[in-house]
Amino acid sequence: MSTEQHVAPRGAQEPELFENPGLEEHRGRLADTDPRAAKRNERIIALILLISALASIGAIVAYVAIPLDDTRESVRYSTLFLGLGLGVGMLGIGVAAIHWSKTLMSNVEYVEERHPQRSDDETRQVAGDMMRHGVEDSGIGRRPLLKGAAVGAVALAPLPYLVPFVGNLGGDWNTGAFRHTxxxxxxxxxxxxxxxxxxxxxxxxxxxxxxxxxxxxxxxxxxxxxxxxxxxxxxxxxxxxxxxxxxxxxxxxxxxxxxxxxxxxxxxxxxxxxxxxxxxxxxxxxxxxxxxxxxxxxxxxxxxxxxxxxxxxxxxxxxxxxxxxxxxxxxxxxxxxxxxxxxxxxxxxxx
Known part of the structure; x- marks a missing residue:
């Protein structure tokens, strides 16, 4: 068996090994053509964000309602419900964002050739137009239900982290719990x-x-x-x-x-x-x-x-x-x- 390999002469153009197949044909989604399907997905996303907001509120309620200084069971239940509220609250925002992008935002593939780090003015203008198009395509402006649900869930999500932190501040450090065991x-x-x-x-x-x-x-x-x-x-x-x-x-x-x-x-x-x-x-x-x-x-x-x-x-x-x-x-x-x-x-x- 010969192990001889062909080497192209210096300066010769290497042949293309694979033909560029280009982008696949765009396949539309039901929500792109059926307004009822788009509305249904909008309600699903809003429901997920509502669940996220309720979970965040539930975590705060658990922190306030369940004391930490009575029994081992109180520590266990407080940790359980606080953790569930934090987890579901943040998970809901992530799931809603993914479902939103997959069902309501554009799924058309865009190709941008690589250029020097500083693009020319025309290219920068095109990029800005694409970003504005993406914002418009998300429908945030014409979907007040989603806008309100998203703002509410995102605003409530950090509170279960902040409320326990602020609530545990204070106390007598020097002569209290840390000095005596x-x-x-x-x-x-x-x-x-x-x-x-x-x-x-x-x-x-x-x-x-x-x-x-x-x-x-x-x-x-x-x-x-x-x-x-x-x-x-x-x-x-x-x-x-x-x-x-x-x-x-x-x-x-x-x-x-x-x-x-x-x-x-x-x-x-x-x-x-x-x-x-x-x-x-x-x-x-x-x-x-x-x-x-x-x-x-x-x-x-x-x-x-x-x-x-x-x-x-x-x-x-x-x-x-x-x-x-x-x-x-x-x-x-x-x-x-x-x-x-x-x-x-x-x-x-x-x-």
Whole structure:
């Protein structure tokens, strides 16, 4: 079999491999020739936009009517109906726009040859005429029903995003919810007794809520921790979002503890808030060899051997430390709440 290929002489014109078939013959639609079909499609589009508008209103009603601070069910239902309203509202606008373009707008193909970036004045005039023709062809001027429905749906669609945002503004950042967590509460059934007789909240595994004995924590082990009994709290999601802790045991000789915090750890066991001090992402990637704790969102890195100080990344503050001890039954307990607000820095908590 010969592998010789034909090569055209330099300067010779290459033959065309394929004949340009041109554009297919335009096929008209029923709405192009039947006014009743066009009117029917107009009503369908208006109905879809109406559904979109009602869904947006429904999302706002769900946000206002369903409280977020009573039970887990209220959080679930609020999230469900708010999400459905947002989704249906935006989906309706998209579906209506597609149906509008496919049934009422021109479906004629236009071909424009490529030209230099700055076209001549005549071509620019033609392009402007084509754009005006497209606007006229859409029928927006002579279809007030569609115009009103489209404006209403588009105007209402952003409100489910804006209303929760504006509604959640405010509150006391410095002395309120961010400064205190459930670690400071010591109900008897979820607490242990320290040698001085005081009650202290027990540390438990997340999510099964099993209390943790100090003897079960080996060097190099990592525990995701919540306050014991947290699952029984009415405001479970809110309290857990603030109280989650990462606990690690290291060689006590490598810990750098100031004198005022010398009793905040127990035999090399230290516990720090899992909420990054940058923007609040969960800090849960522990590097056993370097003893660094990494935030997966923006790579802020904290040194667990040195009071969780920042060694890399955009975070500006160390992770708040939870002071721990062991009760009279050998369980790890929190001697007190965090001594500073958890979470990101904000305008009243910049350092």
């Amino acid at each position: 459930i670690w400071g509460e010591t109900p008897e059934e979820f607490s242990g007794t320290l040698p001085d007789g005081t009650r202290a909240r027990r540390l438990a595994r997340d999510p099964d809520d099993t209390p943790i004995r100090a003897s079960d924590v080996t060097i190099g082990s990592v525990f995701h921790v919540i306050p014991h009994g947290l699952n029984e709290e009415e405001h479970f999601y809110e309290e857990k979002a603030k109280a989650v802790v990462l606990m690690v045991r290291m060689d006590p000789d490598i810990l750098k503890e100031p004198a005022e915090k010398a009793d905040w750890s127990y035999n090399g066991i230290v516990a720090y808030s899992k909420i990054c001090t940058h923007v609040g992402c969960p800090v849960a990637l522990y590097e056993q060899q370097t003893h660094h704790l990494l935030c997966p969102c923006h790579q802020s890195t904290f040194d667990m051997t040195d009071q969780a100080k920042v060694v890399f990344g955009p975070a500006k503050r160390p992770l708040p430390q939870l002071p721990i001890a062991v009760d009279d039954e050998g369980y790890l307990v929190a001697r007190a709440d965090f001594d500073e607000p958890i979470g990101p820095s904000y305008w009243e908590r910049l350092t």
